[in-house]
Structures are given as C-alpha cells and as structure tokens.
Amino acid sequence: MSEGGHGQGLVKGLAVTLKTMVRPAQTQQYPDVAPELPPRSRGVIALLEENCTVCMLCARECPDWCIYIDSHKEEVVVPGAARPRQRNVLDRFDIDFSLCMYCGICVEVCPFDALYWSPEFEYSEYDIRDLLHDKQHLGQWMATVPPPPAHDPHGEASKEETTAARRAAAPGAARGAPAGPAVRRERPARPAPEPGGAEA
Amino acid sequence: MLGMTTDTGALRELTVGTGSGLDTADMVLNIGPQHPSTHGVLRLKLVLDGERVVACEPIVGYMHRGAEKLFEVRDYRQIIVLANRHDWLSAFSSELGVVLAVERMMGIEVPERAIWLRTALAELNRVLNHLMFLGSYPLEIGAITPMFYAFREREALQTVMEEVSGGRVHYMFNRVGGLKEEVPAGWTRRAREAIDEVRRRLPDLDNLIRRNEIFLARTVGVGVLTAEQAAAFGASGPVGRASGLDLDLRRDDPYLAYGELDVPVVTRTTGDCHARFEVLLDQVYVSLDLAQQCLDRVDQITGPVNVRLPKVVKAPEGHTYAWTENPLGINGYYLVSRGEKTPWRLKLRTASYANVQALSTLIPGCLVPDLIAILGSMFFVVGDIDK
Numbered sequence: 113m114s115e116g117g118h119g120q121g122l123v124k125g126l127a128v129t130l131k132t133m134v135r136p137a138q139t140q141q142y143p144d145v146a147p148e149l150p151p152r153s154r155g156v157i158a159l160l161e162e163n164c165t166v167c168m169l170c171a172r173e174c175p176d177w178c179i180y181i182d183s184h185k186e187e188v189v190v191p192g193a194a195r196p197r198q199r200n201v202l203d204r205f206d207i208d209f210s211l212c213m214y215c216g217i218c219v220e221v222c223p224f225d226a227l228y229w230s231p232e233f234e235y236s237e238y239d240i241r242d243l244l245h246d247k248q249h250l251g252q253w254m255a256t257v258p259p260p261p262a263h264d265p266h267g268e269a270s271k272e273e274t275t276a277a278r279r280a281a282a283p284g285a286a287r288g289a290p291a292g293p294a295v296r297r298e299r300p301a302r303p304a305p306e307p308g309g310a311e312a
Numbered sequence: 313m314l315g316m317t318t319d320t321g322a323l324r325e326l327t328v329g330t331g332s333g334l335d336t337a338d339m340v341l342n343i344g345p346q347h348p349s350t351h352g353v354l355r356l357k358l359v360l361d362g363e364r365v366v367a368c369e370p371i372v373g374y375m376h377r378g379a380e381k382l383f384e385v386r387d388y389r390q391i392i393v394l395a396n397r398h399d400w401l402s403a404f405s406s407e408l409g410v411v412l413a414v415e416r417m418m419g420i421e422v423p424e425r426a427i428w429l430r431t432a433l434a435e436l437n438r439v440l441n442h443l444m445f446l447g448s449y450p451l452e453i454g455a456i457t458p459m460f461y462a463f464r465e466r467e468a469l470q471t472v473m474e475e476v477s478g479g480r481v482h483y484m485f486n487r488v489g490g491l492k493e494e495v496p497a498g499w500t501r502r503a504r505e506a507i508d509e510v511r512r513r514l515p516d517l518d519n520l521i522r523r524n525e526i527f528l529a530r531t532v533g534v535g536v537l538t539a540e541q542a543a544a545f546g547a548s549g550p551v552g553r554a555s556g557l558d559l560d561l562r563r564d565d566p567y568l569a570y571g572e573l574d575v576p577v578v579t580r581t582t583g584d585c586h587a588r589f590e591v592l593l594d595q596v597y598v599s600l601d602l603a604q605q606c607l608d609r610v611d612q613i614t615g616p617v618n619v620r621l622p623k624v625v626k627a628p629e630g631h632t633y634a635w636t637e638n639p640l641g642i643n644g645y646y647l648v649s650r651g652e653k654t655p656w657r658l659k660l661r662t663a664s665y666a667n668v669q670a671l672s673t674l675i676p677g678c679l680v681p682d683l684i685a686i687l688g689s690m691f692f693v694v695g696d697i698d699k
Contacts, residue, residue: 119525120523121522121524121525124520128461128519129520131516150474152474152475152478153474175393215392215393220492261475262497263494263495263497264499265497266611267494267495270493270494
C-alpha cells in the first residue's frame, strides 16, 4: 500500500459502481420469463416407449442404478409363420430422479433411441417419492425434447444426419420414417401434473 | 489479583480466574465442520492464546464419499461421472485426468480436433473456477460486491459450456478417446464472443478489489507461505505459484495441446494472501487468451472428435500415472489395471488436499480475524480434499 495513494482503490471501485449503475441490470426475471436453454441441456430424461425393446442396457449402465425396468414376454401369432413370435412388452420403466446424477449415460447407450434429454427442469416435488417418474410420466416429456443442434461443419456430421443420409441413399428409402422426437422449434409448456398424483 | 481484609485484619491474597498471574489457559476452538466461512465441511481445531492462534490442525474427512473405492466398481465411462464431482468447480479438468490415464494405458490416439477442443474447454473451466474464488474470497472478508461481478462473467462462460455439454457444473463431456460429441455449429464463434465479453468486463472486478485499501489491509503480509514450505507440503497451483514455486504442468510437462502453446506462468514471490489472490486474477487473463488461441486452432482442424471404441473398454494390465494442472493445482491419477472393465485401483492426488495441509504451519501465529483471510486464500474445495 503506497502512502499518498490512499483512497485511490476506493475511488476506482466506486467508479465501477457508478459505471454499472447507468447500465441495464443483468438480472434474469426467471419465474416470469423462462430461461432460454440450449437443446443439449440435461434437464429431464424422456422416454419414447415404442422404441424400447427392454434390452436393459440403460439400467445396467446407470452408475447409480436408478432405472427400474419390468417386462414380460408375449407371443405374437404371425399369420403364415411356422411358429408364434416372442416379443418383449414393457411393463414398468421408472427413473428415480432423486437418485439420478444426470450423467446421460443411459441416453448415450440406448441402441434404439428410446431415451432423450429434454431441457425441462421444473419438476420439483414436495415429496421425494414423487420424483420417481413412471413410463407414462417419462413419455410426457417427449413433447419437450428439442431437435439436436446442427454440428460444426468442421467436425463430423451428427448421428442423426448420417443415418438419415444412409436411409435416403438405401434402395427401400420410400418406407416410413422411424419414430423420432417431434421436431418443434419453441419449448412447449411442461405437461400438466396428473390430478392427485395418481400416476405414482 | 485482589486484596481483601479478613476479620483478623491480616491481608490475604485471593486469586480470581482460571489461571494465575499472566499465564492464561489456552482455549481449544473448533472452526467447523459447519461454519459459513469454511465453505464446506472442513474442520479446523485451533488452540488459541487470547486472539492469537497457537496451533491449528485441519481435520478432514467429513465429506469423504469413498470416490476411489467407488471407482473400482465402475467402468471407465461411469468413473467420469464420479470424477467430475469430487472437485465440483473443476469438473472438466478432473474428467480429463481420468481419460488421459485410460487413453495412455490403452494406447489410444486422440484426434487432433478433440485435443484442441479439450484444451479450450479446460481453460474455460479454469476461468470459471477462478472467477468463483475471485468472488467468494472478497466475500469472506467482507466485500460483497465482487461476487456479483464474478458471477456475471461466470454466467457468460457457463452458457457456452452448457451449450456444448448440456451441463452447467458437471459437464460429462470427456470420453475415453475424445469428447462425447461434436460441438454445435457456430459454437466456437459464440465461445469467442463470450471470452471477449469477459475480457472486456473483467477490469470491473479487477478495479473493484485488486488495489482496494481495505482489501490490501486485510491481505498484504497476512498468511505468508514461503516457497520451501509450499514445496514441503506439496502445495501447487495458484497457492504454490504465489509463493514463488514456479511450477506449472502446462509448461513443464505439457499434456493435451499445451506443448504447442506458449503458456505464461503467473508467479509472485511474497506468498501472502494478496499474492495468491493476484495470481488467480492474472491467471484468468492468461486462460482467456489460451482458450481463444485453442478455439482459433479448432476452427482450422477438421475431423472427428472421438475414436471408435471397442464394445467393452478394458485397460490392459499395468499401471500409469497421469497428472494435470487443475485450476487449483496438480491433480494426479494413479491408475492400476488388471485388465478388467474397471480399474483395480485409481488413486487420486488432489490439489486441495495438499494445499490445505499447509494450514497447519500457516495459521499458527496469526490472529483470529486473519484466520478467515488465510483460509479463504488457500483456494480449496472440500469435496476435493475428502474425495
């Protein structure tokens, strides 16, 4: 601290305060104005039930085992086939968001694109048990899944783009597009909570 | 001492108080584990002689979560989840150490684009970490305003990090062999804009606090850690460099792309609280420049950001030691593998643990009011101490 320069530091500090005073505030008016979240934002996990084949990869890879899956096998009689086919039917798909660490490994390992990240984050509950979202509740989040952002042109194209390009180039390209998240530009409102929490 | 006349008229001496004469009993005072100034659950057992601290024993472990043991039952992708949580302010850099160790064991060549992106993100993470302490340290010794300026800048950078990784604190963006995915189109431009914005506004924070008389009075000459002491305790990072310990792994043992960058190492020699603060502040400018250079390189490199991994990632039998210059100092990762999907042992050497040990020599002799000034200037994260 140099003598004579006493008070200079305070003056400098106050100059910053004065400068900031005449500038608009940085405050985000959160509950009134929804924040703009990037599409990759890891808010909540959405389940596209039709795509799930009950392979259990997500439940196995989850570092804290917060995914619970139950299923049963069903026989489907296909006309003309020698034997009835077996297929897995999903009975239960729960994610316990009180345990989830939001790492996204389940979304990453899912080989059939049944899980997606949604930036939606307003699902706090008064009771910790209500943070266990069942497959119906997880399915409702699908409506909030944004389309993935385009990749940097310097890098590799995204998985979605390469598969789409391959499909388009394939001979049977006329067949229907696979089930994917609905492409929507703005964030829809969060799904209305079920009356009385009857879904638990 | 009190004189008093008895019935017999003789003068009798009566001693009042716990000690006698000038000898006063030392008081043992616990600071923490729940104390607002210790940010976390660090407990300091102090022996006080009046206002002066005679002895200080940092008692750690209140936040021990057994991270190293948990690593042994997690595969390498799951380890990243845990690795970015022990030091929640340097999540990206902590992930990095783990993946660098595994990549070295498996002999994976990381694509160039991924290396430069990792370097850029690691530097942005360093700025985020430093800004947190640049805000919280003045707050601890009574200056509330710098916090708001620090958080304004943090917000700008966090937006950039969130856009690329989806997380604001726990990025989960490193993978063995590279990064999780390519950055969104236009991200490098937005990141550069954020860096420019922070660089432009950082003088606000700088002007507010660096030469503030009250701040100087609280920090200059307080808590002096000599270079020998710093070396003896293994203090590294900003704490070590403020004592004149000229060691920075980014320059001295370059990993990632640091070998191709000119990393200016910020050092001071006084080793007091103010020097530690200044090192942090100046490192922010350096890191912003480095991040900018990395982003410029990223824009010139095309190619993938990760490699195709085998279905089951197994590190071959053996061991390796990877170390990185984390924002708080040197983090080391000793990985021992027996060829399984999980490590046999993954030992962490964390910067905060080593830095906080120096408190036992730094604090004795200081006054209680200086205690918080010293504690805050050691820049530790309790999760990083206890793991």
